[in-house]
Amino acid sequence: MADIVVKGGRVIDATGERMADVAIEGNNIVAVGEGLTALRVLDAGGCVVAPGFVDIHTHLREPGTEDAETIESGSRAAVLGGYTAVVAMPNTTPPIDDASVVRDVLALGRDALCDVHTSAAITVGRAGDRLAPMAEMAELGVHLFTDDGDGVQDPGVMRNALEYAAGLGVTLAQHCEVDSLSLDGQMNEGEWSSRLGMPGIPAEAEELMVMRDIALARMTGARVHFQHLSTAGSVAMVRAARQAGVPVSAEATTHHFTLTEAEVAGYDPVFKVNPPLRTVADVGGVKLGLADGSIDAIATDHAPHTADAKNLPFDQAPPGMLGLETAFALAVTELDLSIAEIIALLSWRPAAIAGIATEHGAPIAPGSPANVTIFDPVTTWTVDPRELASLSRNTPYAGRTLTGRVRHTIVAGEAVVIDGDAQR
Amino acid sequence: MSRQHLLTIDDLGADGIEELLDLTDSFVEVSERRIPKVPVLRGKTVAWLFYEDSTRTRLSFETAARRLSADTMNFSVSSSSVNKGESVLDTVQTIEAMGVDAIVVRHGSAGVPRQITGWVDASVINAGDGWHAHPTQALLDCYTLRQHRGNIDGLRIAIVGDIKHSRVARSNVAAFTAMGADVTLVAPRTLLPPAVGLWPVEVTHSLDDVLAHVDVVYLLRMQLERQAQALVPSLREYTAEYGLTASRFARLDPDALIMHPGPMNRGVEIAADVPESPQAVVTNQVRNGVAVRMSVLFRLLGSEVDPRQLVEESFSG
Amino acid sequence: MDADELRRAIWRMAHEILERNRATAELIVIGLQTGGVDLAERLAAALGEIEGTAPLVGTLDVAFYRDDIGLRPVLPEAPTEIPDDLTNKVVVLVDDVLYTGRTIRAALDALHDFGRPRAVQLAVMIDRGHRELPIRPDFVGKNLPTRRDEAVDVTPDGVDLGEIQRGER
Numbered sequence: 076m077a078d079i080v081v082k083g084g085r086v087i088d089a090t091g092e093r094m095a096d097v098a099i100e101g102n103n104i105v106a107v108g109e110g111l112t113a114l115r116v117l118d119a120g121g122c123v124v125a126p127g128f129v130d131i132h133t134h135l136r137e138p139g140t141e142d143a144e145t146i147e148s149g150s151r152a153a154v155l156g157g158y159t160a161v162v163a164m165p166n167t168t169p170p171i172d173d174a175s176v177v178r179d180v181l182a183l184g185r186d187a188l189c190d191v192h193t194s195a196a197i198t199v200g201r202a203g204d205r206l207a208p209m210a211e212m213a214e215l216g217v218h219l220f221t222d223d224g225d226g227v228q229d230p231g232v233m234r235n236a237l238e239y240a241a242g243l244g245v246t247l248a249q250h251c252e253v254d255s256l257s258l259d260g261q262m263n264e265g266e267w268s269s270r271l272g273m274p275g276i277p278a279e280a281e282e283l284m285v286m287r288d289i290a291l292a293r294m295t296g297a298r299v300h301f302q303h304l305s306t307a308g309s310v311a312m313v314r315a316a317r318q319a320g321v322p323v324s325a326e327a328t329t330h331h332f333t334l335t336e337a338e339v340a341g342y343d344p345v346f347k348v349n350p351p352l353r354t355v356a357d358v359g360g361v362k363l364g365l366a367d368g369s370i371d372a373i374a375t376d377h378a379p380h381t382a383d384a385k386n387l388p389f390d391q392a393p394p395g396m397l398g399l400e401t402a403f404a405l406a407v408t409e410l411d412l413s414i415a416e417i418i419a420l421l422s423w424r425p426a427a428i429a430g431i432a433t434e435h436g437a438p439i440a441p442g443s444p445a446n447v448t449i450f451d452p453v454t455t456w457t458v459d460p461r462e463l464a465s466l467s468r469n470t471p472y473a474g475r476t477l478t479g480r481v482r483h484t485i486v487a488g489e490a491v492v493i494d495g496d497a498q499r
Numbered sequence: 500m501s502r503q504h505l506l507t508i509d510d511l512g513a514d515g516i517e518e519l520l521d522l523t524d525s526f527v528e529v530s531e532r533r534i535p536k537v538p539v540l541r542g543k544t545v546a547w548l549f550y551e552d553s554t555r556t557r558l559s560f561e562t563a564a565r566r567l568s569a570d571t572m573n574f575s576v577s578s579s580s581v582n583k584g585e586s587v588l589d590t591v592q593t594i595e596a597m598g599v600d601a602i603v604v605r606h607g608s609a610g611v612p613r614q615i616t617g618w619v620d621a622s623v624i625n626a627g628d629g630w631h632a633h634p635t636q637a638l639l640d641c642y643t644l645r646q647h648r649g650n651i652d653g654l655r656i657a658i659v660g661d662i663k664h665s666r667v668a669r670s671n672v673a674a675f676t677a678m679g680a681d682v683t684l685v686a687p688r689t690l691l692p693p694a695v696g697l698w699p700v701e702v703t704h705s706l707d708d709v710l711a712h713v714d715v716v717y718l719l720r721m722q723l724e725r726q727a728q729a730l731v732p733s734l735r736e737y738t739a740e741y742g743l744t745a746s747r748f749a750r751l752d753p754d755a756l757i758m759h760p761g762p763m764n765r766g767v768e769i770a771a772d773v774p775e776s777p778q779a780v781v782t783n784q785v786r787n788g789v790a791v792r793m794s795v796l797f798r799l800l801g802s803e804v805d806p807r808q809l810v811e812e813s814f815s816g
Numbered sequence: 817m818d819a820d821e822l823r824r825a826i827w828r829m830a831h832e833i834l835e836r837n838r839a840t841a842e843l844i845v846i847g848l849q850t851g852g853v854d855l856a857e858r859l860a861a862a863l864g865e866i867e868g869t870a871p872l873v874g875t876l877d878v879a880f881y882r883d884d885i886g887l888r889p890v891l892p893e894a895p896t897e898i899p900d901d902l903t904n905k906v907v908v909l910v911d912d913v914l915y916t917g918r919t920i921r922a923a924l925d926a927l928h929d930f931g932r933p934r935a936v937q938l939a940v941m942i943d944r945g946h947r948e949l950p951i952r953p954d955f956v957g958k959n960l961p962t963r964r965d966e967a968v969d970v971t972p973d974g975v976d977l978g979e980i981q982r983g984e985r
Contacts, residue, residue, distance in 0.1 A: 269692040272609040272631030272669055277693075342610025386588045388608030390629070525877065528895035534929040537880035539890075567880075801885055 077105055077113035079490060081449055081483070084119025087415050088126050088438040089423050097124055099445040102488040106441055117483050117490060119449050123414060126436045127159025127189075127446035127486065128421040130399060131219065131248075131326060131429045132302060132374035135161070135191070137183060138176070139168025143467050144379035146180065150187030151464040152377070152399040154491045157481040159446035160190035160426070160435045161399075165201065166224040172196035172207040177215045188491045188499065189484075190446070192429060194219040197236050197247060203228050206236055213243045218430035221248035223302060224349075226284050228254055234291050241297035246324075246428065248300040251284035251309070252276075252350065261390050263336040263351045271339060273389065276351050278306040285309045289316045292323055300428055301325040303376050305350035307360025314369035324428050325364070326374040329402045332361045333409045334471060344385045344392030345471050348378070351394075365420060366412060372425035373417075375402045379467035397470040400463050405472070407452060407479030414452050422448075449483040456480050464497060504623045505795055506612050507632045508673035516641060516674060519794045523642050526793035529566060530786075539801045540569035543600045548574045548590065549626070550606040555761060555785070556626050560603050560635075563792035567801065572599060587611060588618055595619040600800050604628075609666075622799045630664050636760055637670035639791040641678060643784050644715065647756055652679030657709050659685040659741055660719030660768055663692045667760045668719060672700055683709055685741065689730040706741050710750050717758045718743055718768045738767055745770045756780050817958060817975035822941070825957035826855070829939055830862035832955050836937070837906050840864070843871035844905050844933075848878060848923055849893040851912030851970060855941055859910055872899040876909075881922035902931035908955075912970035914940040917951035942975060944968050 077098035086095045086107065096111040097104060130153065136144040144152075146163070153161050163180060165171035171180060171193055184191025195212045199205045201222040209220055220240060226249055227233045233249075240247050257280040262268050264275020285301060289312060292299040304310055304327050313325045330348060335355050338346040346352060364370035378395025385392050406417045423436030437443040457476045460468040484492035491498050504510070511519070529537055545564045549557050557575075564571050574594060587606070594602060601622040604612050609629030616623045627633040644651050656675050662668040662684050669692075675682050676699045683701040684691065695702055703709055710716075721737055731737045738744065743757065748770060751757075757769075757779040765771045774781055817825075837843055840863050847856025853875050864870025879892040909923055920938060927936060941957035946964060962968060962977065969976040 264693045266694040266697050269694045269697070270669075272629050272666060274630075275693055342613045383586070387586060388606065388614065389610045390608045522892065525879075525892040525895045528897070529880070532929055533901070533931065536929065538925070539880040539885060797880075801880075801890065 077111065078488065079115050079117060079485065080111045080113035081117045081119045081124055081447065081485075082111070084122045084124035084449060086124045086439050087418055089419070089436070090438045092415060097439055097447065099447075099485065099488050102445055104439060104441055104443045104445050104447070107439055115490075117449065117493065119483070121453075122449050122451050122482055123418075124439060125418045125448050125450070126422045126439060127448045127484065128157045128403065129425040129429060129431065129435045130158050130161045130375050130377065130402070131372060131425045132223070132328070132376045133161040133163055133399065134166070134376070134378045134395065135163045136167065136379055138179065143381050143384070144465060146183040146187050146191055148464065148466045149377070149379070149399070150184070150189045150191060151497050152397075154188045154484040154486060155464050155481060155495070155497055156399040156401070157403045157421070157448040157450055157484055158189055158399060159448065159484065159486045160192060160429070160431060162219055162429050163191060163193040164223045165194050165196045165221065170196050170201050172199055172201065174208065174211045174215060177212050177217055181215065188497065189486050190431075190434065192431060193217060194221050194223070194248065196220065197222050197227055198232065201225055204232060206232075206239060209240060209245065210243055213245050218245050219248050219300065219428070220245055221250060221302065223248070223250045226250045226252045226254070230287055230291065233288065234295060237291055237295040237297035237299065241295060246298050246300050246430070248302050249284065249288050250302050251281045251288070253280045253283045256280035256283065259390070260351070261347065262339045263353045265336065265354060267336040267339055271342070273339075276349075278308055278353065278357070281306055281350055282308045282312065285312050289313070289321055289323060292316070293321045296322065298322040298324065303328045303331065303350055303374065304361065304364070304370060305331045305353050305357060307357045310360045310364035310369055314364065314367070317369060325370045326372040326425070326428070327361045327365060327370045328374055328376045329398055329405045330376075330396055330471060332358055332365065333405050334358075338471065339389075342389045344387060344389050345396065345469050347389060347392055347394050348376070348396050349394035362410065365410060371420075372428060373402060373406055373420045374425065375399050379465050380469050381467055385469050395469065397463065397465050397467060400465065401458060401470060401472050401477065403450065403481060404456070404477035404479045408477045445485055445488040447485040448481060449485075450479060450481045452479050454478070454480050503799070504612070504616050505634055505799065506616070506623065506625045508634050508637050508670050508677065511634070513677045516638065516677060519638055519791070519798060520642050520645055522794040522798065523787070523790045526566075526790040526797070527787070529793070530790050536566050536568060538568045539797060540564070540567040543800050544570045544572060544598060545601045545603060545796065545800075546572040546574060546594045546599045548594065548602055548604045550604075551627070553605055553627065556605065559785070559788040560626060560792050562789045563796055566789070567793055567796055569796065569800070572597065587615065591615050591619050595621055601796065624795060624799065627666055629666065631666050631669060633666040633670045635788070635792055635795055636667050637674035638795070639784055639788040640671055640717070640758060640760075641674050642787045642791050643758065643780055644756070646783065646787070647780060648714070651675065654680045654714045655683070655712060656680050656715040656717060657683045657685050657706070657713045658717045658719065659706055659743070660721055661690045661725060662686050662695075662719070663690050664722075665719050671717065672698060676700070683713070685709060687731065687740070690725065706747065710747055711752070713755060714752070715756045715758060716743060716751065720760070720762065721764055721768045734767055742767060743769045743773055745773070748773050748776070751778070753778075758784060761785065819973045822957070822972070822974055825941065826858050826862050829955045829957060830859055830866055833859075833863065833908060833937070833939070834866060836954070840867045840869055840871040842904075842906050842934075843908060844874060844900060844902065845871050845908045845910060846874040846876050846898070846927075848876055848909065848911040848919060852910040854972065855912055855970075856910035859908070859939065874898045876923055876926055878919055878922035878926050881925045883918060883922065896926070898930045902927060902933045904934050905931075907933045907936045908939055909936060910939045912941050913968045914938070914943045914953050915946055917947045917949035920951050921949050941970050942968055
């Protein structure tokens, strides 16, 4: 007899949708159909049963800043948000730029509530000049390489990295920001930075690097994944590049399609993030990109910071916002897309970018790994920072009422979230 | 005005500015007395929290507070824990625990006074935050203009220099335009803020074009730093293009006023002897600063009803 | 009290002031903002007509000296104007209505900041009683017993007694 049956839900995956029970035994789905039974029944009445979500942009802060988040606490936030896998970013202390740190992070991730993958730095110390030992780290399972937090400034270094990576079958992901244009910018350069008297980061700081890396991808034939696109101009360039057959992919964060630069008006560092919150037109551009496929995936850029770190003058506070526990509901609430399209942006498309598509995001079918998210697409809830599982509280959505909530999350056959409660 | 705080000129609006300027007349009179002191803020405590050195602004506020009989407390960066890594949050909560009614704060980061309002119950007065705002400077400039011209409405004011990095310019544009003046910003593009087209001002890159048509030339301090940041080629070139040189001074309307928030770079934005001309009202700006700051302190701390102390008994005759 | 009675009262008070103080040269007549300002000018004019030279006239706003700061909104009406150093002068403080005495207390404090007068005398058009401080007038236009809930209004046209509107101070 199966261990778990998810009963009475509407199954939606890359192959379509149908009403069906889903039976799970061990790590795998064993049956999909009507009238299935098991030792344990998870009610999915009124809910959608989907392949687990994958966040390809998560800051877990371990090693180095464990008072803000740990791999364990971050994974708990992830599963409560419907994620069955996350890809950790390498800007830890020390940075994830060699095999020993990769091994440590993956070892810590084995006890986590979800599948923890890690990306690794493109350059040593994320400093932008010498290549990190990508081959060695790729052998340990690293698929995405990025200096996230910084862009690789030197085009020559980026070209070499792309050519080297292409031979390894891994993907380079770029945080697009030309430092000499962003300087000490704190927010989007424009109407609000002008009014608030803060140094701005122009859209062009991002767009120039997007433009450069499209050229380098065309030149080298190696794939570039663009992280957290924030401007309408970036999205338009990526759209054109895809149409021209250049091997690029892209993600957008929840905050870049839900919040604008006007949020900074109260100088609350909770709204400080990099790339910065942009204009209404940019939010429109990002939404359009998500709708027409120019952007492959929704990422969270989940970036926990302690209250002490955020209770600083705006220009001294670190950039970043929480995202894991609110991303799915924000997508349902704010995007004019079908539930199936939203699942695609959250599940199998990011899984493909992370190189984990056989484990996560696979169709709900016998033999597939049991990484499944069950959510109620119509229920509403109000974000209360104190109730979040993250160790940090820096959500910009406090007090917002959102539609759609994760009910159960199953990771490798284990029900880690049942009725909205993490089981460990 | 926000009864609790003075953070920006926008908090005041035209009516609030007018009200403070009217009130300032009374404090100018007090300042001219043999004993320039009134007991109106007896028992109130005002703390200074200056993260940026500014002896003149701090002294101006301090004089204002003392003339109102307030007690004062000074947390200067050099002499306290604020330069030992203590956060602004911890510092202001410590100050508040000592019992203060108002905190006058200057900080190099825009928005810090606003942030402090969320951390303490005391009134917060912005004495300058980053590039953002310096509302008491704008008020004293308005008062000085009113003193010399009777009315700000309709005056043609050119603000010349590094607008982008200037809290004085931001607050003065807000105040002058609220009071009905026509403001023209004069600067190279590199020293103008982004999206300046949304500001309620005219913009020109030529001081010579506007010189003959203005009632007031307001010069901003030009910092050597801008040369290193490649925003201007050199101070020499800046002076040649945007300085109020002797020859430009000669072409001004004889009634035009010359203002500067200080400290001046003589020989850079202003020719060495121009500040001594009767048209330059820089000293009056400084003098009025004390009376204007008395108005602000009085308005925030002295003229409001404390609901906890409301009594039935009447006061008249 | 009508306008005529008011004028006669001012004349009588001017004569009383001159009986007490031999010459106008040492007098400074100071009206309290706002009700005493007009009366001070009329009193000084009367003194000038009787004596040949009018005394100096000033105005005083006591808002910054009141003892109810924080209890009710306090704003000055107009800047104070004291025409000369008060040291060794005789100051005649002028107000329209004397009531609790608190305004006069504040005025005495304020005067102190302008020098040390030889004497301060108090002239009021109406003394309505209800004193809360040990203060008495030297020259009175008219004693007018009132209730606390009545309002006394002095204008150039005369003196009116009315009910305090609800919510009015």
